[in-house]
Amino acid sequence: MNDSEDGRVQQLCSHDEEHLITSGTRYSIKGFRFEPPYVLKRAAGHLCRGHVPVVLQLFFLTLSAVLLLAVLIKGQAGMADGETPFLVTVSSIANTQGQEQAKKEKVYKEMSQLKPQINHLCRPCRWDWTLFQGNCYYFSKFQQNWHDSVTACREVGAQLVVIKSDEEQSFLQQMSKEKGYAWMGLSDLKHENMWHWLDGSHLLFSFMKYWNKGEPNNAGEEDCAEFRDDGWNDAPCAVEKYWICKKSAMSCTKN
Template sequence: MLQLISIVLLAGLLMAILVKGSGVSKYQEHDLEKQHILQKLDQLKAGLDHLCRHCPWDWTLFQGNCYLFSTFQKNWKESVTARKNMGAQLVVIKSNEGQEPNNDYGNEDCAVISNDGWNDISCLAMSFWICKKPVSPCST
C-alpha cells in the first residue's frame, strides 16, 4: 500500500514538473516570436525611410500639392494658427464660381464645402478646414 501511495505521489510530482516545464517553454517560444516580430518591424521601418513621399503621411497628394483635411473643427482664426504651425496655407478658392458669395447675413467672409458646393459662412463658425502646401522633392 505504501508503495502504491509513493508511485501516485511520484507520478503527480512528475506531472507537475512536466506541466510547469512546458509553460516555461511556451513562454520562451512566445518571447522568441515577439523578438522576431520586432526585428521584422524594424526592417520594415528602415525600408520606409528609403521611400519617396512627397507629402507627410497624413496628407493627400493631389495635382502637385499636398492637402490635409482636418479631422476636427476650428474657426477661421484658429485654422490660420494651425496651418502656420504646419508650414502650410488654408485652401483658397480661385474659381469664378467660388468667388460669388451670397453673404446672406452680411458677415459671411469664409467658405465651407456643402452638398451644393461652396457656401459662405461667418469666419467665427466652427468648421473643418483644409491646408495646402507644395510637394517636397525626394532626396536621392
C-alpha cells in the same frame, strides 16, 4: 478440522487482522504509501472470525495479498520512471516559455531586417493629408471661425488654401461638397469689395466665375470667402465652418 488446525488458522487470522485491519498500517515502497481498502479490511475480519470454511479463508487472504503486491509493484514502477506530475507540469511551462521567447526573437529579427527599407520609404504628405498636383491638402474635422482657421493652418506649417488653377478649384470644390462648407484664404477685410488671397495676391478676373449667382453681396459684413455647394460665397468671418489647409508636398530624394 481438529483443534490444532483451528488454532493455527486463528493464529494466522489474528496476525493478518492485526496488520491489515486493526493497526491501519500504511505500506510504503520508496515513498509510495498504500492503505488496505476498507472492503479488504472488513472481508479479512469476517474470514478470521470463522464465518466461512478454512479453504475460502485462505483463498481470500491469498487474493488480498496478491492485490496488495500488484498495487505496490505499480507504484514502484511509477516512481522508477523518474517523473512526477509536478515535474511534467514544470517541464511543460518551460517549453511554452521557450517557444514564446523564440517567437519574439524571430519578430525582432524580421523588424531589424525591414528597418533599412522603411527608412527609404517616402510619403510626400502626412497620413491625414491629401496629395494633389504637388501639394498637400488638409480638410479639418471640426469647425471654427475664419481667423482661427488661418492660425490653425500656420501652426502646421501650411496656409489657408490659396487657389492657383482651375484644376485645383475643381478638386477643392468637389471635396468641400463631400465634407461641408469650408473656409478658403480669400477675404476683403483690408478693402471692401477688393478681394485678396492670404499670400497678398489679388483675385484674378478669370476666377470671378466661381462666385455663386448673386455673390459676393456683402450682406451683413460678409468679408470672408467659403466653398458652398457648386461655387464660392461670402460669409461673416466670425461664423464657424470647416477649413482647408495647403502646403507643398515633400520631395523624396533617392540615395
